[in-house]
Amino acid sequence: MRHLYRALTVLGSHRAQRVMGVATLAGLVATVVIGLFVVPPDATQGDVQRLMYAHVPVAWVTFLAFGVVFIASVGYLKTGRIQWDRVAAASAEIGVLFCALTIVLGSLWGRPVWGTWWTWDPRLTTTAVLLLIYVGYLSLRKVADSPVRRARWAAVVGVVGFIDVPIVHESVVWWRSLHQQATVLRLGAPTIAGSMLATLMLGFVTFSLAYGYLMAVRLRVGRLEDRSAAPVSSLSAPRARRPRPAGVPAPAPADVPASVPAPALAPGDVPASAPADIPTSVPSDSHA
Amino acid sequence: MHDAGYVAAGYTLTLGTLAAYRWHLAVRARRARRYVTAVTGRARSGRRRR
Numbered sequence: 001m002r003h004l005y006r007a008l009t010v011l012g013s014h015r016a017q018r019v020m021g022v023a024t025l026a027g028l029v030a031t032v033v034i035g036l037f038v039v040p041p042d043a044t045q046g047d048v049q050r051l052m053y054a055h056v057p058v059a060w061v062t063f064l065a066f067g068v069v070f071i072a073s074v075g076y077l078k079t080g081r082i083q084w085d086r087v088a089a090a091s092a093e094i095g096v097l098f099c100a101l102t103i104v105l106g107s108l109w110g111r112p113v114w115g116t117w118w119t120w121d122p123r124l125t126t127t128a129v130l131l132l133i134y135v136g137y138l139s140l141r142k143v144a145d146s147p148v149r150r151a152r153w154a155a156v157v158g159v160v161g162f163i164d165v166p167i168v169h170e171s172v173v174w175w176r177s178l179h180q181q182a183t184v185l186r187l188g189a190p191t192i193a194g195s196m197l198a199t200l201m202l203g204f205v206t207f208s209l210a211y212g213y214l215m216a217v218r219l220r221v222g223r224l225e226d227r228s229a230a231p232v233s234s235l236s237a238p239r240a241r242r243p244r245p246a247g248v249p250a251p252a253p254a255d256v257p258a259s260v261p262a263p264a265l266a267p268g269d270v271p272a273s274a275p276a277d278i279p280t281s282v283p284s285d286s287h288a
Numbered sequence: 289m290h291d292a293g294y295v296a297a298g299y300t301l302t303l304g305t306l307a308a309y310r311w312h313l314a315v316r317a318r319r320a321r322r323y324v325t326a327v328t329g330r331a332r333s334g335r336r337r338r
Contacts (some may be wrong), residue, residue: 028306032299048291051298056300094309101305108298112291210306217313224320227325 012176017220020213027206031199039199041184057058057203058098061211066134068164068215076151078081085151086157087224094211097133122171123179130168133161164256188249193244 010016042049053226072088077083106124107117137157144150144159172181183192192200 014312028303036295036299046291048294050295054298054302065294071317097305101302106302108294108301149292205313212319214306214309214313221317221324222323224317228320228323271332 017213017216020209020216024206024209025211027202031203031206032229034202042196045113051105052108053199053203054207055102055109057202057207058105059102060204061207062095062098062102062130063100063165063169064208064211065091066130066162069095069134069137069158070162070165076155077159082147082151085154086089086219086222088154089138089141090215091224092134092154092158094214094218096131096134096138097213098207099127099134101128103131112186114220119178120180122175123168123177126164126168126171128163130164133164137161146234173185241260 031053035050036219039050039053041047068091069088072091074085076084076088103124106127110119111117137154140157141150144153169182171177172179
């Protein structure tokens with residue numbers, strides 16, 4: 001747990017962000033060029049199969065993002081550290097984006113191949129449910145009135161909602177589905193040509209990098225937004241001073257001479273500087 | 289070649305979504321940073337000044 005959080009902190013450094021940003025951009029260009037112009041078209045599906053070099057890696061990143069939400073939610077429930085909640089919120093937001101993209105890309109592929117934009121197939125339906133769960137997760141974060149309650153509620157949904165991820169993955173095995181079965185993440189060798197598999201792997205690496213990069217940026221934004229949502233007094237408070245070394249007297253206020261000791265007052269006495277309306281003794285019935 | 293439109297739409301949408309989200313994060317960061325700076329009177333972006 002601690003190692004994962006440290007890894008995320010390292011990813012959040014500006015240098016790491018810049019490197020990831022450049023690598024993501026280069027990877028995206030390479031994936032698009034190779035996927036569109038280098039790899040041969042599929043024997044049965046033709047050119048439309050090229051959408052798989054984006055659709056499958058984007059779906060993988062969806063699982064990855066929601067997996068991170070699950071781990072961070074467990075981390076928050078275990079430790080109560082708000083940093084875990086920040087990681088979960090960032091990953092859920094990116095996961096929702098990628099999940100929606102997965103559905104849209106699948107729909108664009110389904111229209112020419114299946115002849116329809118949408119069908120209530122088990123894989124499609126469970127993916128839509130997954131999207132709804134995490135949209136609900138983000139909505140829940142908006143309605144909670146205190147940061148601690150928000151983090152606790154969200155962590156519970158982050159843990160419970162993850163149950164749908166293995167269901168989505170196994171839906172093509174458990175139920176009769178129009179969607180094709182797994183070709184890479186399966187027992188045994190992948191059932192795909194070498195050049196296509198290599199391009200798909202490049203897509204996996206590229207979109208994973210994109211996820212890492214967006215996570216790093218989103219975590220920084222989350223820290224800033226938490227700071228801007230904090231009470232103004234905590235924002236403008238001066239930094240705590242260093243503790244005074246032993247034996248060094250505290251500096252006297254400017255309007256009080258340090259050499260004049262204050263006179264000792266007996267009980268009931270009122271200092272000369274006290275306002276006139278202060279009673280000299282407290283009435284005995286005031287405690288009743 | 290009829291399918292090229294779907295493929296082009298898919299890749300354009302993917303890259304466009306990633307770029308739009310990155311831009312959205314930049315806007316959010318700028319807004320939060322501006323607020324913090326206005327309240328505290330000093331820039332606290334998390335970015336170290338050299």
